[in-house]
Amino acid sequence: MAAVMLQGTGSDVGKSVLVAGLCRLLANRGLKVLPFKPQNMSNNAAVAQGGEIGRAQALQALACRVQPSIDMNPVLIKPQSDTGAQVVVHGKVVGMLGAADYQHRKGELLHAVLQSWNRLKADADIVIVEGAGSPAEINLRAGDIANMGFARAANVPVVLVGDIDRGGVIASIVGTRAVIDADDAAMIHGFLINKFRGDVRLFDDGYTEIERRTGWPGLGVIPWLAAARQLPAEDAVVLDSAATSEGAITIAVPMLSRIANFDDFDPLAHEPGVKLVMVPPGQPLPGDAALVILPGTKATIADLAFLRAQGWDIDIAAHVRRGGGLLGICGGYQMLGQSIEDPDGVEGVPGSVAGLGYLPVATRLTGDKRVVDVTGTSLRDGAAFAGYEIHVGQTRALGPVQPLLRLADGAEDGVISADGQIAGCYIHRLFDHPAQRGAWLARLGAESDGVAQEHRVDQALDALAAGLEQHVDIDRLLAIAGHRP
Known part of the structure; x- marks a missing residue:
């Protein structure tokens, strides 16, 4: 050898x-x-x-x-x-x-x-x-x-x-x-x-x-x-010098201090019809964004405080009032709910904080971590996806909700608002599959190049x-x- x-x-x-x-x-x-x-x-x-x-x-x-x-x-x-x-x-x-x-x-x-x-x-x-x-x-x-x-x-x-x-x-x-x-x-x-x-x-x-x-x-x-x-970058340091992609449809991702799995958005950056903007701290979210995505994070509660410190919660509220789409992935999904509880101090000091309040769910952080590859389809349009989950915490509905995704084992993941404007889920690499990415872009008025991310890589x-x-x-x-x- x-x-x-x-x-x-x-x-x-x-x-x-x-x-x-x-x-x-x-x-x-x-x-x-x-x-x-x-x-x-x-x-x-x-x-x-x-x-x-x-x-x-x-x-x-x-x-x-x-x-x-x-x-x-x-x-x-x-x-x-x-x-x-x-x-x-x-x-x-x-x-x-x-x-x-x-x-x-x-x-x-x-x-x-x-x-x-x-x-x-x-x-x-x-x-x-x-x-x-x-x-x-x-x-x-x-x-x-x-x-x-x-x-x-x-x-x-x-x-x-x-x-x-x-x-x-x-x-x-x-x-x-x-x-x-x-x-x-x-x-x-x-x-x-x-x-x-x-x-x-x-x-x-x-x-x-x-x-x-x-x-x-x-x-x-x-x-x-x-x-x-x-190719996907390994370290978040590259985001400091990342070039903004160009296209007619703007998708904005705030760069949280503990942003995780930011290669989730690489397939969007390669789409000719998309302008993907990774928004650094201290900068406002672009007012012309068609979709704002809250990314995954290694420290949900700390990064929720960080998001508010940047004034991005105010930008998000204005974005939603204008009718813009809002999606949370993993930690970003947890932020969109009503509350995040950490009674055992999984992420630091035990406590509970109010979420952004856009979805009728609440999250309780636990020491158990879910680590699994998943496949499935969107419930609203049947578009396929393949990705994975890596997260602590369980998110529960606080009333009747409309799930976003159905996994291959029959379980459901995520929530989408009745009007389809706001959604969240735990699935990383959601946009890798061309069918899933194409469905999201179609709702924003853009066409997808139809290339599977794995094939591109x-x-x-x-x-x-x-x-x-x-x-x-x-x-x-x-x-x-x-x-x-």
Whole structure:
């Protein structure tokens, strides 16, 4: 079994996308390839074997043309406040930890990581491993399980990725070599330059200088690949610089402080007739929006307070008075009800708050989490959908209601107002299925392109693999990984 780990000089250098592209490239070569990320920190989660893993690893599994498994991301950290996070191990929540506590206890999780690693590598020709953050964060090195701590424990060679688009790539790679200890540096067998724009020959001298100063060989300079824009992003940080899509129909999504699973809206962003606006804090919701969607969140009560602090509750009230549509997904659905109770302090301090009051439902947060893939149809038009649920809490009707969806097992989910203006449900990736997305857009007066999101992503993965084949020394990468043809 061969393996190689991509680590980055910092966050958001493109590791997740590169791992996905390499997985598809090697799968296209006929290898049994699997992805692995020891520790992920993200509120974008996916369902795997009845548990949850980072969405990036689910994408990478798709790139490998295999089903996702909990072993692909054994430790998932889901930030719930500025100082605390939910810890998921082997797909299941094991508790809450403060940031300082986690730094002291993360070494205990290495055993769980290596359990998953040993199971995974036994079933693959090659495993492509993704690091987290940067190995240059030497203040976090003790007990590390995300980068060099794992690489050395599992004896996996490393390729370092630098992002030239953000500037300072020479310093970031050479600086990494300078600050990490000698044993960690010995794990690095090469580097990649990512997100290059322009004439690559202009970087020849810089490339050579990195090789001279580090002693590491370069494995390629990867340009901006358009296919990467078709893939879901892992981290909410990308929303700060996300371009607004264009189209005649405006759909607005307020960017909550703990927004989760924001790739729910990627299919809308690709629709030519839709202008998807991710509204940052401090900005009003657009007055011309045909539909406002309240997204999922890792902390419903805290983000409801955040929403009100931005004045978005006032904007929503005006939007509804104008006849605009309103949809809540997961935590956003909970916000649309009459109240949210947290008697056991699942999200923090025990208590109860008033919801926005648009739907006749109430939510009680509980410690039990529902994690399940689902399929079904809309009750009002029969449009199919396929998605998943990941949430705590149970939402109950406070009187007669009209359900929004029927699941394949016969259960009903969500609520829709009698006039169809306001709705909510727990289903993530509701818009992936072209029939479901098309039905929503038709009600807004727009046409859908009819493309299934999974098909769009699959095509993008093939295009990304082709780009990497052209710009990366794949044979040398395989040699570093220990693969023998």
